[in-house]
Amino acid sequence: MTDIPKVDLFVIGGGINGAGIARDAAGRGLSVVLCEKDDLAEGTSSRSGKLVHGGLRYLEYYEFRLVREALIEREVLMNAAPHIIWPMRFVLPHSPQDRPAWLVRLGLFLYDHLGGRKKLPGTRTLNLKRDPEGAPIKDDYTRGFEYSDCWVDDARLVVLNAVDAAERGATVLTRSPCTSARRENGVWRVTTTNSVTGEQREYEAKMLVNAAGPWVTDVLTRVAGSNSARNVRLVKGSHIIVPKFWKGEQAYLVQNHDKRVIFINPYERDKALIGTTDIAYDGRAEDVTADDSEIQYLIDAVNKYFKEQLTPDDVLTSFSGVRPLFDDGQGNPSAVTRDYVFDLDETGGAPLLNIFGGKITTFRELAERGLQRIAHFFPQMGGDWTEDAPLPGGDMQAADYELFRNKMKADYPWMPRALRQHYGRLYGTRVAQIVGAATSLDGLGKHFGGNLYEAEVTYLIQNEWAQTAEDILWRRTKHRLHLTDAEQAAFADWFAARAEAA
Incomplete structure (x- = not known):
């Protein structure tokens, strides 16, 4: 019988909060698994207004602390990811x-x-x-x-957190909903089922983190068999x-x-x-x-x-x-707080941390405070570290995108300006991993229209869990907005044929 992998933290939800927590925890030395039932950022986290902001209108509801914290985070995130923010x-x-x-x-x-x-x-x-x-x-x-x-770029913010988490040792499972989570002898026995292949995986986790966003209550009650006085x-x-x-x-x-x-x-x-x-x-x-x-x-x-x-x-x-x-009891949806609340359930010595609420701007702070909240369960855990740590591709000189843009122009003089801008804005200093040894557009492989070349597709499949044409055209990038219907259909056919051949 194969031994069941044992981990410190099992995180449910591949949106911005789940990815942020997985990244922070992995960077503190915890062993982490993150599972997402669909693609990364497929739900709320790719459907925002695409802003890192304090929330000017929240002042009208006297949310001064929330606005102040969001404004502070705004500058932290600008430094961490100047290519996508x-x-x-x-x-x-x-x-x-x-x-x-x-x-x-x-x-x-x-x-x-x-x-x-x-x-x-x-x-x-x-x-x-x-x-x-x-x-x-x-x-x-x-x-x-x-x-x-x-x-x-909200969806890329999620993906870059997941990439960093994985590079720090976390396991990231997409299209793998958590189908069972039960407390057993002071630990969590967790099962995931891949919705594409049907493969089941089991883990033993010291702690479960429920960062399922709109599905937080469903995971809490149906999957984990627990309950909370909190609600969304x-x-x-x-x-x-x-x-x-x-x-x-x-x-x-x-x-x-x-x-x-x-x-x-x-x-x-x-x-x-x-x-x-x-x-x-x-x-x-x-x-x-x-x-x-x-x-x-x-x-x-x-x-x-x-x-x-x-x-x-x-x-x-x-x-x-x-x-x-x-849910803070406000009747007007616009007046409902954009703050977040943690609910920690320590039943049976197998703790469960549920996350209610939150917003993209404060995800890093939410993750940091969440890890602080559970630190007593993991005395070996490292301290806070994300405030000054760039996200993948964001490690630019003085966090200055203009300096980086000039460097790209010097490094790739053969590349059209629009393509340099596309690569620079999405991938930052990791552009070289896409371009490789190419010295002309022909070196980037098949051209699908717009700024989409085969080299980028290969990179996204190998490094960012892209499994479908939509993953690439809409969440990892926004190529869908720049390709004709015929070009999108041709790319989808090519992608399907490639997947079948593999």
């Missing part, structure tokens, strides 16, 4: 029907100073009639404000992608008729990402989609402020995610 300026057109100007100014003053801002420029007031940022805005709006936050509130957030309709790299933040704020962000060079909605949701998280009323809601918000008037025909695609917010 970068500064963005946000323009707020103002009108007398919106929040009073003095209140906006006060909020922005707090936003500038709560988190000890070091790298990002501060707020400024705009004359929308004169300043170029006002060019796309309707003439009704003459005054605006501009402030800083950061953009992030599922809130649906939808986004649309349209062709970009303004000049400049700035984003916009506008207030809709219901006082919710909507982000209109530049996306993938020539597109715009618009969102999000906030709707209470009680269906299966797997089934969530953006409905017609949400799409129209977002279009209406844009059309209220911009000269360019959008219609549903402008929508290239949409996506929707379910945010697992900690």
Whole structure:
């Protein structure tokens, strides 16, 4: 009989919190297994607004501590992953029907100073009639404000945490749901079943971490046979992608008729990402989609402020995610806290740590505090380490992407600018692992259209658990937005044939 592997920590959930915890724990010397029922970041963590931000609107709900911690983390993450996280300026057109100007100014003053801002420029007031940022805005709006936050490639943030965890010794299992977890003689006996191959694996773990996001309660009750007084509130957030309709790299933040704020962000060079909605949701998280009323809601918000008037025909695609917010009893979904809560169950000497809530910006801090919370179970565990540690590809000189971009230009003069930008932004200093010895585009293998070459596909399969065409076209990259339908279909056929041959 084969011995069952024994590990310190078994983490359920391959979203940002699970991947962050696996990375932090592995870096402290713990033996770790991370299992995900689908692909990494396939759920909530790839369906966000793609921002690392303090949450300006949370100030209105007096979430000062949450905002301050998020603002501090914003700069930590910029240093850790400057290739996938970068500064963005946000323009707020103002009108007398919106929040009073003095209140906006006060909020922005707090936003500038709560988190000890070091790298990002501060707020400024705009004359929308004169300043170029006002060019796309309707003439009704003459005054605006501009402030800083950061953009992030959310799915890559998850994958890079998983890559780092694996390189530090963790085992990462994708498409392998935890089908059973039971306490037995002071340990957890955990079974995973690969949904593609049917292979079952068993582990013996000292501790179980439930970081299943929208499925946290399901894992808690159905899989682990436990319960908690805590709960999550599922809130649906939808986004649309349209062709970009303004000049400049700035984003916009506008207030809709219901006082919710909507982000209109530049996306993938020539597109715009618009969102999000906030709707209470009680269906299966797997089934969530953006409905017609949400799409129209977002279009209406844009059309209220911009000269360019959008219609549903402008929508290239949409996506929707379910945010697992900690249920703090608030009736309004927009008012539900974005904070997180740990629930530690020590029954039978086999502890279970459940995670309720959280947001992308604070994932690293959540992981660090979670490991601090369970440190007494692992006296040999190392201390905090992630605050100053770059993520894979982020180990750039002075965390300066511009210096790195210039180095890439010197290293690969034969590479088109758009392809250099694509590789640099997704892979950072690990670009060499994709390019290898290539000295021309022919050296990158088969070309599938846009900036997609075979060398990148091979890298993603070998190093980032990509198993399907969608994994590559939509989560590891955003090639899907730049390939024609025919090119996508041809790539899917090639990928399937490659997998069958293997």
